[in-house]
Amino acid sequence: MTHRRVGADVVLIGGGITAAMAAARLTEKMPGLRVIVIEAGRRLFDFENRMAQRERYLAYGENPWPGDFIPDQGGQGVISRSMAVGGSAMHWGGVTNRFSREDTRLRSMYGLATDWPIEWDELEGYYCDAERQLGVCGEEPPLPEDKRSQPYPMPAMPLSYNLKALKTWSEKSGIPFWATPAAKNTVDGYDGRSICMRCNTCEVCPTGARYSPDWTFKRLLEQKRIELHDQTLVRRLVPHDTNNRIDRAEAVMEDGTGDTVTYEAGLFLLTAGYAWSSHLLLLSAGGRFPEGLANRSGLVGRYMTGHSFSQAWIEMDGQLYPGMNDQHSLISRQFFRCAPSSPFVRHDLRVWESSVAKGPRLKDEAGAFLFGDALLADWRKRTRGRAVARVRTYLDVHPDRESRLTLDSANLNRWGDPMPRVEHRLDAATLGRAEATRAHVSSLFERLAKADNGRVLRTSEGDYLDHPGGGCRMGTDPSASVVDSHGRAHDHENLWVLGSPTLPTGGCTNATLTFVALTLRSAEKIAASLQSGG
């Protein structure tokens, strides 16, 4: 086993979408900076294999991203298994909704949770920036509250026959819907990638139409703007002996050699996602920091957040042909708002075509086998006359202080490090309104069903929080937050936490665009601080 020492101006720990965006912006603002991205997993720069992997995924249900995880690097709770260059966004669906002003002002508008230390109008500018970087297609929102300062980079994904029919149906309920924004090309060649071919396997996009961070990393490497150290797991951040600066990061190779590396840098950016960022700070406890780094407030790993969800399958009059780009959906933002005088309930609302009860089947109601023409005739008959939609809400729920990531001493990786355990808990106000929220959601599903002689076939509630964030929440008060609004740790001037861990609350719609917008804002501040020698 060998040991290496590596020096850099900036190291980014974790190589997901946050790191891709931060590295691109930093090196654009400060050419010549020595920037190293350290990623525990492998690089999967094999775009040429993606069509074949997609085929095997469709035929046999195989993982279309072979080798994108590290077997003993996993925990309990909602923790993505994906550890590879590009992170979870190699798999993502590319849905890129914005949060709304209400998300940043929950305390002042509703007396709930906490306010974010950011002005909405400033964040809105970074949403436009994030949409350009990812290549988002979308439709101008009709609600004045969702006003944008710049148009979408690309026109909305055209609605399929099914979505047009579902829009007509759902808007009979009086709720406006429009095409869901997505980081998918509707213009051929945007950012050098293909137009979307509507082939319906967005978790592995064979054309490159859906943005994934490998594109950014490949470009940064070609332009020699970064170094990428993959298969390198950072195990500890080590503070300076006497001051509060981070001195170095200690890492081990995940390539089978067990070689070790010490990274010394001026700045350390934690871009390891919501779970592993808090995990590394807690794992780095010792000496003058027995509770972990950046943890004077005791809040590292607390206020872990996300949104809960409910969904329904609704049968209504009409005919759909399930299977037409069914990953694309309609969205309504009408319920992002809640009058401060009304009982609090905020959520998005999305509609998809559904093949539930409409897919081909091998047995009829009497249990007799169906083959060949009989199977086709049965399928045609059952899709005629009645259609099924899937409807889902992401609900704004707020984390309790005890919503935590802790180190699990009963679960060690091969290096002897305790792995994370995440237990989400909702605050008392969220629990107190749970029944009223449930009643609101079911009346909404009924309202949609009644819009066209429909009925709710079944409903379900999620048993986890989606698009998780938190653990290093941002704020102005160092006793009530871990980092400032730009992600700089209150306790260590050269340590920054970027993206998802910094969210105080998790919003009520897909959150990655928000992680990216916050990251771009942080990266500009980091560049400015480097330029001023800070």
Ligand SMILES: Cc1cc2nc3c(=O)[nH]c(=O)nc-3n(C[C@H](O)[C@H](O)[C@H](O)COP(=O)(O)OP(=O)(O)OC[C@H]3O[C@@H](n4cnc5c(N)ncnc54)[C@H](O)[C@@H]3O)c2cc1C
């Ligand atoms: C199937 C799927 C579909 C999704 N669809 C959507 C969607 O449509 N819209 C949406 O908004 N979001 C979606 N998401 C969520 C989205 O993918 C994530 O929010 C986003 O990718 C998180 O990015 P990140 O950079 O914060 O973290 P990650 O992607 O988790 O990246 C962090 C990286 O850091 C590395 N790392 C961690 N610790 C260390 C360490 N100690 N040393 C070195 N490296 C380390 C990890 O290996 C990982 O690669 C989806 C997720 C999945 C899984």
Ligand code: SF4
């Ligand atoms: S529908 Fe096909 S081409 Fe379009 S983004 Fe999804 S996988 Fe890519």
